[in-house]
Amino acid sequence: MSAPTSINTMDRxxxxxxxxxxAGALAFEARIVLADTPVAQVPLNAFIRIxxxxxxxxxxxxxxxxxxxxxxxxxxxxxxxxxxxxxxxIEPTLANDKIYGVQSAGGSNSTPNNWLPMRQVGxxxxxxxxxxxxxxxxxxxxxxxxxxxxxxxAASGRNAPYASFARGAAAEVAPDLAKVALKDPSRFTxxxxxxxxxxxxxxxHGKPLFGIDVDMPGLIHGAIIKAPAxxxxxxxxxxxxxxxxxxxxAVVPVNSNSVAPGKFDTLVVVADSWWTAKNAREAVKVTxxxxxQVGFSTEAYDxxxxxxxxxxxxxxxxxxxxxxxxxxxxxxxxxxxxxYPFLAHGTLEPQNCTGLWQDGKLEIWAPSQAPNNxxxxxxxxxxxxxxxxxxxxxxxxxxxxxxxxxxxxxMVAQVAKALPGKPVKILFDRTDDLRNDxxxxxxxxxxxxxxxxxxxxxxxxxxxxxxxxxxxxxRAAEMSPFEFPVNVLADSEIGITYLPTNLATGWLRAPTSNxxxxxxxxxxxxxxxxxxxxxxxxxRRTLGTPRDLAVVPGRPxxxxxxxxxxxxxxxxxxxxxxxKLPNSAKGEKRGxxxxxxxxxxxxxxxxxxxxxxxATTVRVDKVWACGDIGSQIINPINARHQVQGAVNEGLGxxxxxxxxxxxxxxxxxxxxxxFPLIRIEQVPREIAVQxxxxxxxxxxxxxxxxxxxxxxxxxxxxxxxxxxxxDLPLKLA
Amino acid sequence: MxxxxxxxxxxxxxxxxxxxxxxxxxxxxxxELKMPGTxxxxxxxxxxxxxxxxxxxxxxxxxTPVSAAAGHKITTIEGATALPQGAKLVEMWQExxxxxxxxxxxxxxxxxxxxxxxxxxxxxxxxxAGMNGNLCRCATYLRIRRAIRKAAGMADVTGDAx
Numbered sequence: 001m002s003a004p005t006s007i008n009t010m011d012r013x014x015x016x017x018x019x020x021x022x023a024g025a026l027a028f029e030a031r032i033v034l035a036d037t038p039v040a041q042v043p044l045n046a047f048i049r050i051x052x053x054x055x056x057x058x059x060x061x062x063x064x065x066x067x068x069x070x071x072x073x074x075x076x077x078x079x080x081x082x083x084x085x086x087x088x089x090i091e092p093t094l095a096n097d098k099i100y101g102v103q104s105a106g107g108s109n110s111t112p113n114n115w116l117p118m119r120q121v122g123x124x125x126x127x128x129x130x131x132x133x134x135x136x137x138x139x140x141x142x143x144x145x146x147x148x149x150x151x152x153x154a155a156s157g158r159n160a161p162y163a164s165f166a167r168g169a170a171a172e173v174a175p176d177l178a179k180v181a182l183k184d185p186s187r188f189t190x191x192x193x194x195x196x197x198x199x200x201x202x203x204x205h206g207k208p209l210f211g212i213d214v215d216m217p218g219l220i221h222g223a224i225i226k227a228p229a230x231x232x233x234x235x236x237x238x239x240x241x242x243x244x245x246x247x248x249x250a251v252v253p254v255n256s257n258s259v260a261p262g263k264f265d266t267l268v269v270v271a272d273s274w275w276t277a278k279n280a281r282e283a284v285k286v287t288x289x290x291x292x293q294v295g296f297s298t299e300a301y302d303x304x305x306x307x308x309x310x311x312x313x314x315x316x317x318x319x320x321x322x323x324x325x326x327x328x329x330x331x332x333x334x335x336x337x338x339x340y341p342f343l344a345h346g347t348l349e350p351q352n353c354t355g356l357w358q359d360g361k362l363e364i365w366a367p368s369q370a371p372n373n374x375x376x377x378x379x380x381x382x383x384x385x386x387x388x389x390x391x392x393x394x395x396x397x398x399x400x401x402x403x404x405x406x407x408x409x410x411m412v413a414q415v416a417k418a419l420p421g422k423p424v425k426i427l428f429d430r431t432d433d434l435r436n437d438x439x440x441x442x443x444x445x446x447x448x449x450x451x452x453x454x455x456x457x458x459x460x461x462x463x464x465x466x467x468x469x470x471x472x473x474x475r476a477a478e479m480s481p482f483e484f485p486v487n488v489l490a491d492s493e494i495g496i497t498y499l500p501t502n503l504a505t506g507w508l509r510a511p512t513s514n515x516x517x518x519x520x521x522x523x524x525x526x527x528x529x530x531x532x533x534x535x536x537x538x539x540r541r542t543l544g545t546p547r548d549l550a551v552v553p554g555r556p557x558x559x560x561x562x563x564x565x566x567x568x569x570x571x572x573x574x575x576x577x578x579x580k581l582p583n584s585a586k587g588e589k590r591g592x593x594x595x596x597x598x599x600x601x602x603x604x605x606x607x608x609x610x611x612x613x614x615a616t617t618v619r620v621d622k623v624w625a626c627g628d629i630g631s632q633i634i635n636p637i638n639a640r641h642q643v644q645g646a647v648n649e650g651l652g653x654x655x656x657x658x659x660x661x662x663x664x665x666x667x668x669x670x671x672x673x674x675f676p677l678i679r680i681e682q683v684p685r686e687i688a689v690q691x692x693x694x695x696x697x698x699x700x701x702x703x704x705x706x707x708x709x710x711x712x713x714x715x716x717x718x719x720x721x722x723x724x725x726x727d728l729p730l731k732l733a
Numbered sequence: 734m735x736x737x738x739x740x741x742x743x744x745x746x747x748x749x750x751x752x753x754x755x756x757x758x759x760x761x762x763x764x765e766l767k768m769p770g771t772x773x774x775x776x777x778x779x780x781x782x783x784x785x786x787x788x789x790x791x792x793x794x795x796x797t798p799v800s801a802a803a804g805h806k807i808t809t810i811e812g813a814t815a816l817p818q819g820a821k822l823v824e825m826w827q828e829x830x831x832x833x834x835x836x837x838x839x840x841x842x843x844x845x846x847x848x849x850x851x852x853x854x855x856x857x858x859x860x861x862a863g864m865n866g867n868l869c870r871c872a873t874y875l876r877i878r879r880a881i882r883k884a885a886g887m888a889d890v891t892g893d894a895x
Binding site for chain 2: 196205208210212215273275395397399429638641687
């Protein structure tokens with residue numbers, strides 16, 4: 001990152017224009033500063049600049065965490081602008097939601113939210129170029145055509161590159177975006193074609209791209225000493241010995257945005273080198289106010305959950321009909337308890353952020369999934385105006401939801417203000433990163449299901465225990481009152497008990513779904529077994545006729561027909577004949593499992609084949625995934641990769657003993673030794689992916705393919721061994 | 734720790750740095766030499782993000798003190814394409830678009846380079862064993878296998894056929 005020289009002119013102009021007119025990017029306010037535009041590049045709007053060489057620079061507005069959005073959103077613009085992909089140059093924009101609208105990598109929302117707006121931006125720019133060309137050539141704009149960045153007039157045989165009309169186009173009145181004509185999908189030349197990631201070449205050559213790579217003259221470095229028990233604050237500290245070390249510049253108390261205003265929970269040791277700062281931490285003496293935190297532990301949560309399940313729910317979350325009566329009248333009932341642990345994100349790039357405080361203003365370089373939220377948090381902490389904070393978006397070395405929280409930005413702002421005029425980067429070490437995460441909350445479920453004499457599911461009850469405060473879930477600890485099959489049964493209910501915790505919780509890729517899919521689809525596999533059928537058949541019967549089912553008020557609906565289609569699709573792909581598989585040639589036990597889940601508007605059904613290489617070791621041989629995310633796969637190569645990565649991540653949550661444990665308020669994980677990630681030897685040789693294209697708008701893919709693989713794995717282990725594993729991580733021994 | 738002057742050969746170029754003897758090569762590369770391609774992932778040799786070649790062997794630069802690197806030939810991602818195996822691997826990495834977030838990929842490419850230098854036609858099991866020290870949080874492992882096979886001139890196996 002050659003910051004600060006990487007600040008590009010498009011962003012500077014766009015920012016200035018927006019603060020003058022207060023309008024959004026789609027209002028094309030960037031045109032008003034055209035007077036100082038260099039001849040070499042003409043901005044048509046906040047997203048598009050046309051160069052004299054007919055290269056077109058497109059601004060990529062959303063944070064890139066490996067989901068491919070920095071490539072995909074510009075594809076939408078380029079398609080409607082009718083460019084050749086080889087003309088396109090992609091630049092990340094500043095984080096500025098006043099210009100660019102929502103800029104967030106979360107909830108698989110970028111595709112549904114931008115599918116039309118980004119195309120409209122491209123189409124509007126094309127219309128302005130056509131209008132300028134029509135004036136220059138004295139012809140009707142309707143008689144002009146475009147392709148690969150050129151305008152043609154068939155009647156006269158004239159054609160010319162966009163660049164020759166750029167200045168005229170920039171002077172045109174921007175058309176109404178809501179009315180601008182978009183291409184029919186049959187005419188797409190970029191959407192639907194595989195495009196290699198915009199940064200792939202730079203990554204393979206080791207170019208600076210990531211937050212950790214930000215460098216500039218005079219950069220200094222901070223290492224953190226954070227309260228071991230989350231929520232504790234600094235009681236006393238003595239930095240005298242550390243400050244005597246060569247290269248150490250300052251020790252700055254900061255608030256990580258987790259404790260009350262005016263309190264501090266972190267010391268940042270600043271030095272001329274991060275290595276020096278990290279080592280100097282040992283010379284700082286600090287004591288903590290942690291009396292309110294030390295009572296929390298994994299052991300206490302397990303006891304609390306057991307007591308809660310025995311006592312029954314505190315809160316009625318969903319109640320349909322009379323489940324007690326229906327269970328009493330059932331021909332067969334099935335009961336089981338399930339659980340899953342707290343999880344860290346373990347992004348490979350540790351949390352970091354760079355800041356520079358100068359003249360009462362703040363400039364930030366952040367690997368953040370929600371940089372504009374970070375601006376708000378930072379402005380509040382620093383008691384400054386959001387518009388006095390400029391945020392550059394770096395490429396991000398893994399997000400998975402961790403970087404939706406902006407603690408690092410709030411912290412670096414305080415350090416930068418303490419050392420004005422000096423650019424400073426803070427960087428967590430691996431233990432800091434694992435111990436100061438915003439964890440996927442643990443949870444427990446006690447299920448009871450009732451089958452009638454025909455084997456149909458007629459009653460369903462879940463007592464869910466997770467973490468909350470004042471009768472409400474803490475972040476990412478909620479569940480839907482419409483969870484399938486609760487939403488389709490006349491007699492069903494969900495009750496909840498919330499336990500207290502000092503841990504900060506947060507969203508992990510496919511939040512809530514990654515856990516709920518495991519417990520619900522594993523338990524449904526037990527119900528299917530009791531009904532004498534397999535899970536795909538139970539799902540088909542319980543989903544019933546194609547119709548729209550409630551999920552959450554104001555959230556996407558689940559179409560049971562789309563669900564059934566992916567279930568049938570994956571069964572066809574894998575030639576599903578039930579979970580039993582013959583032993584391997586070596587006599588090893590094998591098994592096959594199924595899982596379905598709907599999340600983030602996407603439908604995925606997956607089948608997992610496993611072999612037991614010894615009594616306790618599972619090898620995953622192959623996974624099949626069938627998904628429906630609407631009418632268009634925008635970048636097919638990236639779509640396959642997203643599914644394969646999500647499948648492997650889900651297998652990791654099942655297989656590799658990922659869990660976060662706590663003693664006396666303190667998270668115990670230190671590194672990838674005790675918080676393992678899945679490795680190459682543990683992933684399957686094959687992950688087959690198929691998309692069913694349906695007549696629905698395209699939706700996101702970062703998340704929905706992850707959840708179903710976890711129950712599919714657990715169900716495969718049951719099929720192979722007869723052992724029902726009801727707790728994550730799955731363990732046979 | 735007192736400072737010392739160390740003569741290193743990095744990507745075939747001699748360089749001289751002044752640093753504490755125990756400062757890891759990783760931080761000398763990133764901070765002193767402004768070569769940020771080598772990544773910090775865990776600082777404990779458990780993730781492989783910081784992998785470089787030392788006389789052709791893959792080593793964890795976070796566990797290699799600069800004093801121990803002195804006098805050896807070091808290859809980082811910035812110079813990987815100067816090696817024939819590295820050049821072929823980088824080409825295949827780009828062709829099949831291996832990276833997702835991309836953070837681990839410098840380390841992956843250098844571990845793969847060391848693997849192919851020692852074993853030009855590795856079996857699937859040898860690829861997994863050779864690459865098992867390199868974590869990829871995005872789990873791009875199927876493509877890492879595929880790119881190595883293609884770089885080694887072996888039959889292309891996409892791993893995503895139904």
